[in-house]
Amino acid sequence: MVEKPGEGLTKEQVDFYQREGYLVLPSLLSAEELNPTKEAMNDKVSMIANELFKDGLIKDRLIDRPFERRLAELFKDLTEKDFLKYGVSWRDRHPGYFHLMSHPKILDVVESLIGGEIFSNPLYNTRPKIPKVAAGAVPWHQDKSYWPGAKSNPVITVWIPIVDANEINGCLHIKPKTHRKRLLEWHREQDTGAGYTALRENQLGNTPSVVLPVKAGSAIVFNDRCLHMSTPNHSEEVRWSVDLRYQPTDQDPMTDRGIGFLARSRKHTERVATLEDWLANRPEHLDESS
Structure with missing residues (x-):
């Protein structure tokens, strides 16, 4: 049985995304859905x-x-090195993350852009941006620079703040209409200790950037070639966010980076991965009774 499609995006929203390379969806998820x-x-x-x-x-x-405060206060009197021991992004196999990655509201949005055969890319991240750590500031880059050899296009990032993101705690900045650029020549920055991929000032072009403060549970959707960055956290709290990634099922699953999963299929609903599959690193559901 084929699932009935959800609401997804309007034609105007799809047109905006295709034209600008990104889309903001205010309050996509409720506080309860983020729990x-x-x-x-x-x-x-x-x-x-x-x-x-x-x-x-x-x-x-x-x-x-x-x-909002606990992680920041744990490291308040420690060094950046102490924090970087745990990495600038986390990719734990916890049921709470599967709940988010497979959430119907998110998949409805993605389906509006790439169709109903959706693969959840293994490169999802939890990002705790804490105050006074240089690695909280992410330089201008294209997500594609993190998988330059992968034969996958489009890869769609769905960035979701778990707390309000603003100009004080380091919200996203995006350069519209840059999603049609090729993958630019990037380098590993040396300032933060995180080794982010980065672009130089002369590569950014004349496109004005857009600052995107958003409330918790909102979503910013963008193409993996769209130029973006985030600023340092000057607050006293943690700017918690996650970035999820999706692509059509006929694209490179990037198994060298981890194991993603079949998040939605209108053709083969019986193969959609369950929580148990994901926790066991299985990309699809296998019906052992058949």
Whole structure:
């Protein structure tokens, strides 16, 4: 049985995305719908707190501190090196992330752009941008620079803030209409300790950038060739976000980067991966009874 398509995007929204290379969807997900993702983040923060405590780097795990502040306060008196030990992005196999990546509202949006055969790319990220860490500032780049040899196009990024993202805590900046550019020659920056791929000033062109402050649960959708960046976090809280990636099922699954999964199929609904499949690193559901 083929699932009934959801609401997805309007024609005007699809036209805007095709023309500008990005689209903002305010309040796509409710606070309740974000809770499983926050649970995944909280579990990782608790693990980090336990390690820091065991190593004698902190005296208090700050268990009672609010979600928005706890990670920032754990590292308040530590060094950037202490933070970078855990990486600038996380890719844990936690049910809360599968819940988000397979959420019907997100898949409806993606289906409007690439059709109903949707593969969830293995390169999803949880990004905790904490104050006073240089790696929080991500330079101008194209996502495609992280998989330059992959034969995949289009790859669509769905960027979702778990807290409000603004100009103080480091929201996204995008250069519209740059999604039709080829992959530009990039380099590894040396300023943040994270080794981000980056573009030089003379590669950015004259296209004015657009600042995109958005509320928690909103989504910014953009093409993997669209130039974008984010600024440092000058607040006292963590700017939590996730970036998810999707592509048509007939494109390169990038197995050298990890195992993605079949998130939606209008042709083969029985093969869509379940949580159990994803946790077991299976890209599709196998019906053992057949």
